[in-house]
Amino acid sequence: MSRLFDSLSREARNAPESGIVEVFNAGWGRDDLIPLWAGEGDLPTPDFICEAAKQSLDRGETFYTYQRGIPQLREALASYHQDLYQKPFSSDRFFVTGSGMQSIQLAVQAVAGSGSEVIVPTPAWPNITAAVNINGAHAVCVPMPASDQGWDLDLAAIEGAITPSTTALFLNSPCNPTGWTATRDQLAAVLDLTRKHGLWIIADEIYALFYYGDGARAPSFYDVADDDDRIIYVNSMSKNWAMTGWRLGWISAPPVLGQVIESLIQYSTSGVPSFSQWGAIAALKDGSEFLASQMERARTGRETVVRGLQELNRVRLVPPEGAFYLFFEIDGVTDTRQFALDLVRQTGVGLAPGTAFGAGGEPYLRLCYARRKDHLEEAVHRISGWLPEI
Numbered sequence: 001m002s003r004l005f006d007s008l009s010r011e012a013r014n015a016p017e018s019g020i021v022e023v024f025n026a027g028w029g030r031d032d033l034i035p036l037w038a039g040e041g042d043l044p045t046p047d048f049i050c051e052a053a054k055q056s057l058d059r060g061e062t063f064y065t066y067q068r069g070i071p072q073l074r075e076a077l078a079s080y081h082q083d084l085y086q087k088p089f090s091s092d093r094f095f096v097t098g099s100g101m102q103s104i105q106l107a108v109q110a111v112a113g114s115g116s117e118v119i120v121p122t123p124a125w126p127n128i129t130a131a132v133n134i135n136g137a138h139a140v141c142v143p144m145p146a147s148d149q150g151w152d153l154d155l156a157a158i159e160g161a162i163t164p165s166t167t168a169l170f171l172n173s174p175c176n177p178t179g180w181t182a183t184r185d186q187l188a189a190v191l192d193l194t195r196k197h198g199l200w201i202i203a204d205e206i207y208a209l210f211y212y213g214d215g216a217r218a219p220s221f222y223d224v225a226d227d228d229d230r231i232i233y234v235n236s237m238s239k240n241w242a243m244t245g246w247r248l249g250w251i252s253a254p255p256v257l258g259q260v261i262e263s264l265i266q267y268s269t270s271g272v273p274s275f276s277q278w279g280a281i282a283a284l285k286d287g288s289e290f291l292a293s294q295m296e297r298a299r300t301g302r303e304t305v306v307r308g309l310q311e312l313n314r315v316r317l318v319p320p321e322g323a324f325y326l327f328f329e330i331d332g333v334t335d336t337r338q339f340a341l342d343l344v345r346q347t348g349v350g351l352a353p354g355t356a357f358g359a360g361g362e363p364y365l366r367l368c369y370a371r372r373k374d375h376l377e378e379a380v381h382r383i384s385g386w387l388p389e390i
Contacts, residue, residue, distance in 0.1 A: 011134045018126060019337060019356030027344035034371075034379045037340075037350040039125075039176060039325070040244040041297070041370035045279075046290050049241060052282035056275035065274045067262045069096025069250070073277045076284040077250055084208075085222045092255040095262070096277060098269045100206055100236025100249040104131050106264045107232040107251060108168075111200040112137035116167040118202075119158055123327070123354065123361030125176045128204075132170070140166070143360035144180065150318040151180035155189055162197050169194055172204040174211060174218050177357050177366040178327045179320020181211060184219040191224055191231075200230045206239055207323040209291060210298050218322050228254055239324075239370075240291055241283040248276050294370075298324045301369030301376055308380035314387060324370040327354070329363050330387070336365055347382040 005013065023037050068074065074091040081089040097103045104127065112118050114136035120129055122141045129139035142161050144151045158169065171190060173182040182190070194201050203221045211218040221231055233252035238244040251261060265271060283290075302319065305326050309315045317328035333339045336353040344350045354364030369376055 011136055015134055016126065016130055020126070020352045022337075023340045023344055023350055023352060026341050027348065027350045030344075030348050032348040033344075033350065034348060034375050034382075035350040036367045036369070036371065036376075036379060037344075037352045039368055040238065041242055041294070041324075041368075042372060042375070043242045043294075045242050045246070046283075046287070048286055049243065049279045049283045053275045053279035056278040061274040061278070063274070065271050065277075067265045067271050068258065069094065069272065070274060070277050073281050073284075076281045077252075080284045081222075081252070084217060085220065087222070089252075090255065092258065093252050095251040095253070095258070095265065096272050096280075097249045097251060097265065098272050099247040100204075100234060100238060101127055101131075102247075102269065103234035103236065103249040103251050104128065104202070104204070105135070106261060106268070107202045107234050107253075108132050108135050108137065109264055110232065110257065110260060111168045111202070111230075113167075115165065117163060117165045118168045118170055119161050119166060120170045120358075121153060121158065121172075122358035123175075123177055123364070124170075124172060124358050126356050126358065128170055128172065129358060137167075138165075139170075141359045143358075144178070146178075146360070148318070150321070151175070151178045153180075153182065153186055153190070155186075155193060158190075159193060159197075162199070166197070166199060168200040168202055170202045170204070172206075174205075174207040174320075174322025176207065176323050177325045177352070177354075177361065177364075179323050179325055181213065181218050181322035184223055187219055187221050188224040191221065191229065194230065198230075200232065203231055203233045204235075205233060206236050209240055209295060210324050211322045212299065212302065212319075213321060228256075232257075237280050237283060240294060241280075241287055242290075242294070243279070243283065246276055246279065248272060248280055298370055300373055301371060302326070304373050304376045305367060305369045305380060308377065309383075312384050312387065324368060326367045326369060327361075327364045328367070330365065333363075333365075336363065340365060343383070343386065347386050349379045349382050 132139040236249040340353040352366040354361040
C-alpha cells in the first residue's frame with residue numbers, strides 16, 4: 001500500500017492534515033457538543049435567500065451557466081461594493097466562485113506558479129498556506145509579533161522575507177484567527193512595499209463587516225489602492241449571510257485578468273450553479289437587516305467570552321479588533337493540540353488548537369463566538385470547571 005502513496009505527487013503527499021478537523025472528528029456526534037472550532041455561526045441560511053434559490057430551481061435553471069457568474073449576480077456584487085466602499089465598481093471586476101476557499105486557490109494559481117514564493121503573515125488560517133503549497137509554490141511564513149496590546153504587522157520582517165522568487169503577499173484582515181485588523185495606514189504601507197518590489201497582494205477581507213472599531217467596516221485596500229494595482233480580493237458568501245454550506249464566493253480583480261480567471265474557473269469547477277447564485281443575489285440585495293443582526297450577535301458573543309474567560313486567572317487574551325474569533329492562551333498549557341482533544345472528549349467543548357495556525361500560533365486556542373449567548377456561557381462554564389483538573 002505504501003507504493004500507492006509514494007506514487008502520488010509530492011504536493012498531494014505533503015498536503016497537511018487539518019488540526020481543526022482532527023478535533024472535529026474527536027468530538028463529533030456527542031449529544032452535549034458545543035462546537036466552537038469552526039469558522040461558522042449556528043444560524044441556518046435565512047428563508048428569503050433559500051426561497052430565491054428555490055424559485056430558480058422551479059424555473060428549471062439547472063444547466064451550465066456563465067463561467068464568470070450570471071450577470072445579475074456580478075451586478076449585485078458591484079452594487080454591494082459601491083454601497084460599502086462609497087466608490088464606483090464595474091461588474092467586470094467580479095467573478096463568482098465555488099466558495100471563498102476556491103477564490104483563494106484560483107488567486108494563488110493566477111500569481112504563484114511552481115517554485116515561486118508567497119509571503120503569509122502568521123498565525124493564519126491553515127488553508128491559506130496549504131493552498132499555496134499544494135499549487136507547487138512555497139508559503140513563506142512571517143510570524144506577527146504579539147504583545148499585551150494584541151498582534152501587529154512587522155513590515156521590516158515581511159520585506160526581509162522577500163526574495164527573487166517572491167511573487168505575492170497574502171494578507172487577511174480582519175484576521176482569522178487572531179482578530180488583528182490592519183489600519184488604513186498599515187494597508188497603505190503594505191501597498192507601497194508591494195509596489196516597490198513588483199508583488200501581487202491576495203487580499204482576504206472576508207470579515208470586513210465583523211469589525212469592532214469606529215465605522216461600519218474594517219479598513220480595506222479599496223480605501224488606498226488604484227483600480228489597476230496588483231491586488232486580487234478573495235471573498236465569500238459564507239460568513240455574513242450564514243451560507244457556509246452553499247460553497248459560494250467571489251473574486252474581485254482588475255478586469256484585464258478576466259479571461260485568465262474565467263479559464264481557471266472553467267478548468268476547475270466549470271462554474272457555479274445558477275440557483276445558488278440567485279440565492280446570493282437575494283442576500284446582497286435584501287440582506288441588510290440580517291447583516292445588522294449578525295454583527296450585533298457577534299458583538300454580544302465577543303463580550304460574553306471575553307468577560308467570562310477574563311474571570312479565569314489562568315487565561316491571557318486581548319479582545320479582538322475584528323472577525324469572530326477569540327485567540328487566547330491558558331497558563332500551564334504547553335500542548336494546545338492535546339488540550340483541545342482532551343477538552344472536547346471530556347467536556348464536549350470544541351476549540352481549535354493554535355498549532356493548526358502556523359508559526360506563532362502554537363500556544364493559543366481559537367474559539368468561534370458567532371453563536372447564541374447561552375451556548376457560549378455554558379462553554380465558558382465547562383472550561384472553567386475543567387481547568388482545575390489539569
